[in-house]
Amino acid sequence: xxxxxxxxxxxxxxxxxxxxxxxxxxxxxxxxxxxxxxxxxxxxxxxxxxxxxxxxxxxxxxxxxxxxxxxxxxxxxxxxxxxxxxxxxxxxxxxxxxxxxxxxxxxxxxxxxxxxxxxxxxxxxxxxxxxxxxxxxxxxxxxxxxxxxxxxxxxxxxxxxxxxxxxxxxxxxxxxxxxxxxxxxxxxxxxxxxxxxxxxxxxxxxxxxxxxxxxxxxxxxxxxxxxxxxxxxxxxxxxxxxxxxxxxxxxxxxxxxxxxxxxxxxxxxxxxxxxxxxxxxxxxxxxxxxxxxxxxxxxxxxxxxxxxxxxxxxxxxxxxxxxxxxxxxxxxxxxxxxxxxxxxxxxxxxxxxxxxxxxxxxxxxxxxxxxxxxxxxxxxxxxxxxxxxxxxxxxxxxxxxxxxxxxxxxxxxxxxxxxxx
Amino acid sequence: xxxxxxxxxxxxxxxxxxxxxxxxxxxxxxxxxxxxxxxxxxxxxxxxxxxxxxxxxxxxxxxxxxxxxxxxxxxxxxxxxxxxxxxxxxxxxxxxxxxxxxxxxxxxxxxxxxxxxxxxxxxxxxxxxxxxxxxxxxxxxxxxxxxxxxxxxxxxxxxxxxxxxxxxxxxxxxxxxxxxxxxxxxxxxxxxxxxxxxxxxxxxxxxxxxxxxxxxxxxxxxxxxxxxxxxxxxxxxxxxxxxx
Numbered sequence: 001x002x003x004x005x006x007x008x009x010x011x012x013x014x015x016x017x018x019x020x021x022x023x024x025x026x027x028x029x030x031x032x033x034x035x036x037x038x039x040x041x042x043x044x045x046x047x048x049x050x051x052x053x054x055x056x057x058x059x060x061x062x063x064x065x066x067x068x069x070x071x072x073x074x075x076x077x078x079x080x081x082x083x084x085x086x087x088x089x090x091x092x093x094x095x096x097x098x099x100x101x102x103x104x105x106x107x108x109x110x111x112x113x114x115x116x117x118x119x120x121x122x123x124x125x126x127x128x129x130x131x132x133x134x135x136x137x138x139x140x141x142x143x144x145x146x147x148x149x150x151x152x153x154x155x156x157x158x159x160x161x162x163x164x165x166x167x168x169x170x171x172x173x174x175x176x177x178x179x180x181x182x183x184x185x186x187x188x189x190x191x192x193x194x195x196x197x198x199x200x201x202x203x204x205x206x207x208x209x210x211x212x213x214x215x216x217x218x219x220x221x222x223x224x225x226x227x228x229x230x231x232x233x234x235x236x237x238x239x240x241x242x243x244x245x246x247x248x249x250x251x252x253x254x255x256x257x258x259x260x261x262x263x264x265x266x267x268x269x270x271x272x273x274x275x276x277x278x279x280x281x282x283x284x285x286x287x288x289x290x291x292x293x294x295x296x297x298x299x300x301x302x303x304x305x306x307x308x309x310x311x312x313x314x315x316x317x318x319x320x321x322x323x324x325x326x327x328x329x330x331x332x333x334x335x336x337x338x339x340x341x342x343x344x345x346x347x348x349x350x351x352x353x354x355x356x357x358x359x360x361x362x363x364x365x366x367x368x369x370x371x372x373x374x375x376x377x378x379x380x381x382x383x384x385x386x387x388x389x390x391x392x393x394x395x396x397x398x399x400x401x402x403x404x405x406x407x408x409x410x411x412x413x414x415x416x417x418x419x420x421x
Numbered sequence: 422x423x424x425x426x427x428x429x430x431x432x433x434x435x436x437x438x439x440x441x442x443x444x445x446x447x448x449x450x451x452x453x454x455x456x457x458x459x460x461x462x463x464x465x466x467x468x469x470x471x472x473x474x475x476x477x478x479x480x481x482x483x484x485x486x487x488x489x490x491x492x493x494x495x496x497x498x499x500x501x502x503x504x505x506x507x508x509x510x511x512x513x514x515x516x517x518x519x520x521x522x523x524x525x526x527x528x529x530x531x532x533x534x535x536x537x538x539x540x541x542x543x544x545x546x547x548x549x550x551x552x553x554x555x556x557x558x559x560x561x562x563x564x565x566x567x568x569x570x571x572x573x574x575x576x577x578x579x580x581x582x583x584x585x586x587x588x589x590x591x592x593x594x595x596x597x598x599x600x601x602x603x604x605x606x607x608x609x610x611x612x613x614x615x616x617x618x619x620x621x622x623x624x625x626x627x628x629x630x631x632x633x634x635x636x637x638x639x640x641x642x643x644x645x646x647x648x649x650x651x652x653x654x655x656x657x658x659x660x661x662x663x664x665x
Binding site: 015016018019020022023026027030046047048049050051077080081101102103106286288 | 424426427429439440442443629635636637639640644647648649650
């Protein structure tokens, strides 16, 4: 644990945050045209930010602003001082290019080291990184962090799940870095094959980059006999390392010495008190190349500033169950894909892979839920499948209050978890 | 030890500090870097109560010492080594040192003389020259005397204003050796104001960069040494060529 910062007293943290915030504001005002005009228009001088509370005077930065200023206009350093470019995955929209100075890379590495550390991973571990390397921040971020703590890194991206299991067994992987979808796939393979989880040395999975639910955690943990921990990050902020669960699984500790977190009501934009769920807004306070002020992440969470049993004093955010822009509105009802995921998982025998499709062609919007079923059910009995179909339909209609068309589809025919259209 | 939040100081209508925040923890050496006119001395003078701030707070330990008078500041345990030494050049070395403890001199004379011996222990050269007029000392010796005088009040926090100014490189490293020794041996916490970023970052744990009254960078000394802006702005001509 980074004792100095992860267990810092709140008053000391606030001093540090204020200093770093003011430096960041001074720098973006001087170096980033977007922020200079944002502050000028709001009639705010950098020295008007005299307390952390004053941060709320500054207007938000949205994804749209980042897109408008592509590729380099949000950079606060000349390109020659930037040692790395990465980009957001662009699953929801256009990718956003982000840059890192040498110090940014160092900070990022230390932050990912904290993620590994809070999962109990240390220099004796063999860490298998199954994220895709490349522009995506997840793989390379974890790679640097794991090397930094002295662990043995296996960069096993772009390899089929079956082969990854072999690597895991043969090279005695103890820690896995992956998406929830992939962890479920592995659990599924283990279930179907003659490999027993006891044959694997795997102890912990550090899971991120997609929202996932408690039932999914249970399925992964039971399927692989491991501890599955959540971590959170986004490339616009830095990548993985923004926040992570400790082994208490009681919220994700935010690296508040590098980021200031706020939660707002996404509709009214007003600041919400701790404990209330709203959109997470993040301000980077140590980033040199790509600082962002009050960035609306689109992720829904709540904050808890009470001290954790693990000893860390850093605030915790609740697990991100969904994004603001994942809300599907059907017949005026806001539907959280994660809620559907939860219902599906509760129904025995259903893998939580599903896809939502809204048909808006008729007089009334219609919601179609495509659900993947596990293989044994699919091939065995038609009657059992019908019963399952009926049960899903009934449970969803109960929860949502309107007709839902349910389609059962073949296993592994849906790529991503909780994806919606 | 000391926490400064959003300090703004004016000389008439001219704003010298624009919302400066910084802190120094117990036992740390922290450096404040900046060019001429950036506001470095203004900050020290505001801490010491020589200039009043218009807004912002200074906390020393748990105590709010914003705009406290200089003599109270010294009593609380903050001592400044001013820019350009400001010695009493007509007085002897010993007399200069005793001036540093004038607050205790009447009541605790014995203690003051004991302490004088300790200062002579840290700076043997001052013992040798104790009867000499301060004005006849070399630049390096004068700087040592200025530091020694500040230490006579037994400060918890020592504020050093450009101790390297006007000294030859060899003497500068001697002075900085003494600064690190002070922290190691006397446990003195030090806020070091410098233009010479290179030497300052070598001895400091952390640093802040002040530009036109604003802090524009902060971080550990390693981070600041790694920062190319600092290299260009403060670490000499060779780096400036990299910039253009």
